[in-house]
Amino acid sequence: MNIILLGPPGVGKGTEANLIAVRLSIDHISTGDMLRQEVRENTDLGKDARAFMNRGKLVPDEVIMAMVQKRLVPNFSHGFILDGVPRTLNQAEVLGEILTELNAHLDFVIELEAGEDVLIERLSGRRVCKKCHALYHTINMKPIRDGACDRCGGELYQRDDDKVATIKRRLTIYQQETHGLKEFYKKKGIFLTINAEGNAEETFRKIHDCLALKK
Numbered sequence: 001m002n003i004i005l006l007g008p009p010g011v012g013k014g015t016e017a018n019l020i021a022v023r024l025s026i027d028h029i030s031t032g033d034m035l036r037q038e039v040r041e042n043t044d045l046g047k048d049a050r051a052f053m054n055r056g057k058l059v060p061d062e063v064i065m066a067m068v069q070k071r072l073v074p075n076f077s078h079g080f081i082l083d084g085v086p087r088t089l090n091q092a093e094v095l096g097e098i099l100t101e102l103n104a105h106l107d108f109v110i111e112l113e114a115g116e117d118v119l120i121e122r123l124s125g126r127r128v129c130k131k132c133h134a135l136y137h138t139i140n141m142k143p144i145r146d147g148a149c150d151r152c153g154g155e156l157y158q159r160d161d162d163k164v165a166t167i168k169r170r171l172t173i174y175q176q177e178t179h180g181l182k183e184f185y186k187k188k189g190i191f192l193t194i195n196a197e198g199n200a201e202e203t204f205r206k207i208h209d210c211l212a213l214k215k
């Protein structure tokens with residue numbers, strides 16, 4: 001199955017994409033995770049991307065789509081869930097061209113939605129494992145041991161772009177950039193919207209039920 005997960009920062013795309021990828025045995029492709037990896041490794045791409053990310057701005061489309069193409073092409077046959085991409089109409093069109101080349105198609109585009117107060121609360125409390133990138137939250141998803149990852153024991157940190165001023169900029173940019181994108185997928189008849197204000201497992205059940213009904 002080939003899925004796109006859309007939604008504003010903090011709505012739970014990474015959390016839900018992880019659950020879906022494991023349970024459907026498909027590849028989880030997160031452009032945010034790929035970019036953060038490049039930043040950690042201090043590559044040229046990472047150095048360029050960091051300035052955009054820390055200001056809450058989008059990284060240029062051509063950088064993103066070259067990265068996605070490199071990752072998608074060798075792995076697409078097992079199915080995939082795209083998390084955080086496409087984010088602009090241009091990215092959606094380039095993705096369409098890549099999939100046509102591969103003779104592959106999209107099954108669903110799922111948009112998760114939640115109120116702005118929920119998004120800000122989730123982002124400002126998010127903590128991420130430095131080693132395995134598992135996601136936690138200071139209130140909603142606490143690790144067993146304070147500051148340490150349950151899975152691998154790695155140190156938990158707060159993302160640079162999870163400061164309140166940057167969060168607000170990211171939310172504004174999301175609203176500006178994604179309107180055309182939603183219309184694009186609605187016209188294709190594969191677009192679903194799911195309320196993601198419940199806990200992670202409740203949201204996962206809603207997504208799962210929608211996928212099962214539409215199959």
Ligand code: AP5
Pocket residue numbers: 007008009010011012013014015016031032033035052053054056057058059060061064083084085086087091122123125126127135136137138140141161170196197198199200201203
């Ligand atoms: P990216 O990493 O994609 O960030 P984002 O879209 O802003 O989304 P987030 O990762 O912040 O949130 P999420 O929806 O995944 O929520 P999560 O599951 O972590 O991108 C970062 C930056 O990279 C962008 O700003 C841009 O600069 C650049 N970039 C990336 N892709 C790009 C592209 N295609 N084009 C251009 N630039 C691009 O959950 C958040 C918190 O809430 C966690 O603490 C979690 O534990 C908790 N939580 C999750 N679900 C629930 C729940 N149901 N109940 C309670 N708590 C929950």
